[in-house]
Amino acid sequence: MNLSGPVDFRPKLFSALRNYSTSRFKSDLIAGVVVGIVALPLAIAFGIASGVSPTVGLITAIIGGFLVSALGGCSVQIGGPTGAFIVIVYNIIATYGLEGLAIATLMAGLILVALGIFHLGTVIKFIPYPIVVGFTAGIALTIFSTQINDFFGLGLTDLPSEFLPKWGRYLGSFGNTDWVTLGVGLVSLLIIIVTPKISKKLPGALLAIIIVTIAVWFLNSMPGFHIETIGDRFGNLPTDIPQPRGFELSMATINNLLPSAFTIAILGAIESLLSSTVADGITGSRTNSNTELIGQGIANIVVPFFGGIPVTGAIARTMTNITNGGRTPVAGIVHAVVLLLIFLFLMPLINLVPMACLAAVLIMVSYNMSGWRTVRAMLHNPKGDITVLAVTFFLTVIFDLTIAIEMGLLLAVILFLRRVMENTQVRAYSGQLDVAEGSEATTHEVLDVADGVSVYEIDGPFFFGVATKFDELMRTSMQRKPLVRIIRMRRVPFIDATGVHNLEILIKSSQKEGIHVVLSGVNQSVREVLDHSGIIEMLGADHVCDHITRAVAMANGIVTRITAERTRPDHHHMHNHDHNNHR
Numbered sequence: 001m002n003l004s005g006p007v008d009f010r011p012k013l014f015s016a017l018r019n020y021s022t023s024r025f026k027s028d029l030i031a032g033v034v035v036g037i038v039a040l041p042l043a044i045a046f047g048i049a050s051g052v053s054p055t056v057g058l059i060t061a062i063i064g065g066f067l068v069s070a071l072g073g074c075s076v077q078i079g080g081p082t083g084a085f086i087v088i089v090y091n092i093i094a095t096y097g098l099e100g101l102a103i104a105t106l107m108a109g110l111i112l113v114a115l116g117i118f119h120l121g122t123v124i125k126f127i128p129y130p131i132v133v134g135f136t137a138g139i140a141l142t143i144f145s146t147q148i149n150d151f152f153g154l155g156l157t158d159l160p161s162e163f164l165p166k167w168g169r170y171l172g173s174f175g176n177t178d179w180v181t182l183g184v185g186l187v188s189l190l191i192i193i194v195t196p197k198i199s200k201k202l203p204g205a206l207l208a209i210i211i212v213t214i215a216v217w218f219l220n221s222m223p224g225f226h227i228e229t230i231g232d233r234f235g236n237l238p239t240d241i242p243q244p245r246g247f248e249l250s251m252a253t254i255n256n257l258l259p260s261a262f263t264i265a266i267l268g269a270i271e272s273l274l275s276s277t278v279a280d281g282i283t284g285s286r287t288n289s290n291t292e293l294i295g296q297g298i299a300n301i302v303v304p305f306f307g308g309i310p311v312t313g314a315i316a317r318t319m320t321n322i323t324n325g326g327r328t329p330v331a332g333i334v335h336a337v338v339l340l341l342i343f344l345f346l347m348p349l350i351n352l353v354p355m356a357c358l359a360a361v362l363i364m365v366s367y368n369m370s371g372w373r374t375v376r377a378m379l380h381n382p383k384g385d386i387t388v389l390a391v392t393f394f395l396t397v398i399f400d401l402t403i404a405i406e407m408g409l410l411l412a413v414i415l416f417l418r419r420v421m422e423n424t425q426v427r428a429y430s431g432q433l434d435v436a437e438g439s440e441a442t443t444h445e446v447l448d449v450a451d452g453v454s455v456y457e458i459d460g461p462f463f464f465g466v467a468t469k470f471d472e473l474m475r476t477s478m479q480r481k482p483l484v485r486i487i488r489m490r491r492v493p494f495i496d497a498t499g500v501h502n503l504e505i506l507i508k509s510s511q512k513e514g515i516h517v518v519l520s521g522v523n524q525s526v527r528e529v530l531d532h533s534g535i536i537e538m539l540g541a542d543h544v545c546d547h548i549t550r551a552v553a554m555a556n557g558i559v560t561r562i563t564a565e566r567t568r569p570d571h572h573h574m575h576n577h578d579h580n581n582h583r
Helices: 012-018 022-049 054-071 083-117 129-152 163-176 179-198 204-220 230-234 251-283 289-306 315-323 329-345 355-370 372-378 383-398 401-423 464-476 497-512 524-532 535-539 548-567 571-582
Strands: 425-429 432-434 446-448 453-459 484-491 516-520
Touching: 012 054, 012 329, 022 054, 022 083, 022 129, 022 204, 022 230, 022 315, 022 329, 022 355, 054 289, 054 329, 083 129, 083 251, 083 289, 083 355, 083 401, 129 163, 129 179, 129 355, 129 372, 129 383, 129 401, 163 383, 179 204, 179 355, 204 355, 230 355, 251 289, 251 315, 251 401, 315 329, 372 383, 383 401, 401 464, 425 464, 446 548, 453 464, 453 548, 464 497, 484 497, 484 548, 497 516, 497 524, 497 535, 516 535, 516 548, 524 535
Parallel strands: 453 484, 484 516
Antiparallel strands: 425 453, 432 446
């Protein structure tokens, strides 16, 4: 992980265009058109579910999709609005309005660019799997619960955005179900589920929308029937690209929206890098994760100026792209162009799409997102992982994503530290010591440790979690006061400030009692830390040995010398003099 160093920004589009061919363009064109068609219902549905208009969903998919493909580090990534953001965008709009959303998205874009510039693309991949599964499943359940109203045609307005109150309202209103609307929703759902069984290539969501919209158009022209459509809810949709516009920034708004911006950035980073990792597994290409983050960041910086919502790499659309033959970013650019043409020329037709049909599309999205098979498989994992999964899931559903991600990461860090601590051991020896114990070596050299020398071995990183463990061992084994303490550090890969501090206290208290401290097997990087912190100077460089054999020989020498002095008649005076000299 190199925070400095040159900016790692090499968009895949440029390398793809260097040796581009007509046959390659044909397959990219077909894939791009198919993905554009698949993305259409999703962009509209995500726009509506997020609490903005369908137009905004489309604009986001057009501009965001274009920028992610043109500037990203993955050859086949398709960018656009995704289900993961629905919940958080909805909450931001409810609290801070559209302007607040624009500012949060812009800040998230800046955070993503910074993550890419500081080469943190690889680090995001270390976010523990249970957290990702937990909040994906939580988001899926939340999306599902936002669609109940339209699917059953309950006609509820001003629904609470919180999960439990919302279901409270639903349960009280199921008596008002509009059966025709429910029928439309069920038929749409059926078409989406059955289509892939007939052919994997057919876009189920789009087929459902076309068939059901035509049927509803006929029904709505008959007296006595009225099924709510996009046009009914949003009025006639504008068909011109919105003008770029600015927004007012104040320190107060930035402070309020920073947690949400952070959540959007982390979610966007995780989702796009997960998507590109899956894509790499299938196509065998290699994503440059830092470039990918910078590309995603730029898309999120530009989109809010056109009134758009957050953008990230979308797994389902990226998979559609791969299965239809897309292999370069050109396919993603074609997908954006297809959406633009639909936006310019077919917008009036989108007004006719029934809301219940979009609800069905989103219910299917949430089912695919829930990953219930993964969740079921993970229940056989260690208890710690299940806890993290459950906590992130419930926090996502009941509170919101920002809290869930923060708490999930915190839990993951705590569990990681616990695992490291369990693996780091501190042991005490005296009497005889086998040099090769605990290593691969077969020649066993047994050292005789003089009476009055105790050896302590730290096995694992010496950091704040372990420092207290070491302290306790020191205290419990202090009944007999040794003359020399050897601290064996051959297995300490690193030491942090707390470890250094504990070592310093131990050395000072030992020297006060006239006990020598010898360090053994210190590796180069640990030695540098000890040197900078002045510990080596405090001990004397000769008391830091590179091997236990030397350390024991030295300790035995010190014991012999001190014992010899004590048996001399004037030893008391000499001993004090010698100890002061050493200090």
